[in-house]
Amino acid sequence: MIFPDIESFRSSGFQPRACVIGSGPAGMAVTLQLAKAGIPVVMLEAGSDEVTEESQDFYRGSVDGDPYFDLDVTRIRLLGGCSNHWAGWCREMDAHDFEKRAWIPNSGWPITRKDLEQWFDAARDMLDLVPFRANQPISDDIDWVQLIKSPAVHLGDKYRAFLKDNPGVALVLNTMVTDLEGDGTKVTAANLWSRGKAAGAIAADHFVVCTGGLENSRLLLWSNEKTNGTVVPKAAALGKYWMEHPQFEPAVALLFDENAFEWDATGEAFYSPSPAAMERLGIMNFGVRLIRSPYQGVKKLVADLACYAPDVSEWVADGMGAHLRCAAHIYLGWEQAPEAHNHISLDAANRDAAGIPRIALHWRKGELERRTMEEGLTLFGQTLAAKDLGRLRFEDWVTNTEDYPKDQEIAGHHHMGGTRMGTDPAVSVVDADCKVHGMANLWIGGSSVFTTSGQCNPTTTLTTIAHRLGDHLARTIKA
């Protein structure tokens, strides 16, 4: 059933056992799992079917530290959440992404990749993916890895019929949760805002917060502030350890035989470091994305290479007639260490139309991020050279150790952390089942629960974890 607002929902008399807040990939996954298990569930969406300026305004906020996107641009507020503006790149995190790595502060999830395997199929079904192929080493240090481009499904469109026709599910549009009420052991109600005014409250046995990698922290910080900490009673880590994937174009490459690379249908190839290389160098995970450039780019690179390695350049030029040579742009996206100083706070001086403080995001890249970029790139270049697959040329800002350029991608629009998963409430907010520490009925879905970020796009992993959460919650309710 789909309701345009909370008033029409109330008229229906529907009694939910679970209330899912947010209809993006995480909220949708949890709702589907509960619905399949026969649990009456209501999913609240603050936006509607279409994006509007008025709705997006709730997402405005401020950023200090490194340059970052406007917070009302890096996310979108309507049915289906971020699935409405994602590029579709997918990959499951590797097993080593979940492990404790002594050289990365605060690393180590309380779950392993194996704990998620049971829900990979469900996540692939949701995102229209085929199974991923295993990593293929091309050297001791570098693996070919597969990213699959989903058709970038819009989840609101994909599941509209299911939501509309299923009597056990209620989707309520135009209904924002302003804050939760709790008693220190459980959430008792969620207060609502709809169509420009306060709209009462909703009760349920369980609440699942799936409002996005920034908004999850905001909702819980504000709820705690209003209730003197009775919604997230163990809040030492709330809003903290926020992460992104820095993304820049730090190099180009001249590839000697384009047939030696496994290009996907979009003309791109992806590589990552082996766990042994990361440990040896004390760096984090990264993803090299090679994008073939037009043939003209080869000539320019060969000419430039001739200034420094004339013999190699002449040999390369000899093969150009056969069009074996290839130039490639190198995009690097990499892991960010979870650090408490990268955090979300509430800006009491700036509030949205509902009176809720806007987000102040404090975010910067550190020394480990810079070293991962430089050494990771060098590692990849050394593999190209050692195997005579090609040669890599750093951009000037890398070799001159200048600051990151401001006119490139900057980051992946991947909002992670803030309500991270762990066993110690001092450095985490939810447990291995995504339940808030100390609370019996408050759960969190989405990439805000990531303990560390890995190097790959987060949607596949967050969707998998959300399916697992939905299954676990269904079993909990039935028990």
Added chain:
Amino acid sequence: MKTFLTRMTRRRLLLSLLTLAAFKQFKGQALAAPANGDETVISGGWLLKKSDLR
């Protein structure tokens, strides 16, 4: 004949670039050897094998 000329033109271009290269100061910066033991240097922003510079 056309292929031969194209090749000659290409070599001439390379030779002129080589002459230019001779005036450039070498600024090779040695890097740590990777796991496979090949020594590499950075020169002009290029990550090269030491043997490339001969």
